[in-house]
Amino acid sequence: GIPKTITxxxxxxxxxxxxxxxxxxxxxxxxxxxxxxxxxADIVDRGIVLSGGGALLRNLDKLIFKEMGLEVKVAENPLFCVVLGAGKALDEIEIFKDVMVEI
Structure with missing residues (x-):
């Protein structure tokens, strides 16, 4: 069909x-x-860092704090963090295999 604009x-x-x-x-x-x-214990003390596209969702950090009681920071350049971190994890897959989760 013909493209249209919706609000x-x-x-x-x-x-x-x-x-x-x-x-x-x-x-x-x-x-x-x-x-x-x-x-x-480190996570409770230091909090978590959000990365990836989800980190850009408005107020997600506040919701996580409210629901989990954890300090939350949004990473600088959250979209690039995922790619760089995945590359490092693949380079050192033997080290990280025990902490990786499948979702």
Whole structure:
């Protein structure tokens, strides 16, 4: 069909993102539950850093803080962090294989 412009409200965007945001929260919780106690203590002390496209979702950091009680920082250049980190993890896959999770 012919392209057209539509206007959607922030409420509609929020509703559309509800399920993916819930999945993000569930995944954070799962990873924290499976994290060894010595690393969990560091996470509680230092917080977590959001990277990737999800880090750009408005107020996601505040929601994670509210739901998990963890300090949250958004990485500088969050989109590039994922690519660079994945490359480093693949270079050192033997070191990281025990902490990788499949979602």
């Amino acid at each position: 959607i409200s922030s409420k509609e965007v929020q509703e559309a993102m509800k399920e993916p945001v819930e999945l993000i929260l569930q995944t954070i919780k799962q990873v924290l539950e499976e994290t060894p106690p010595e690393l969990s």
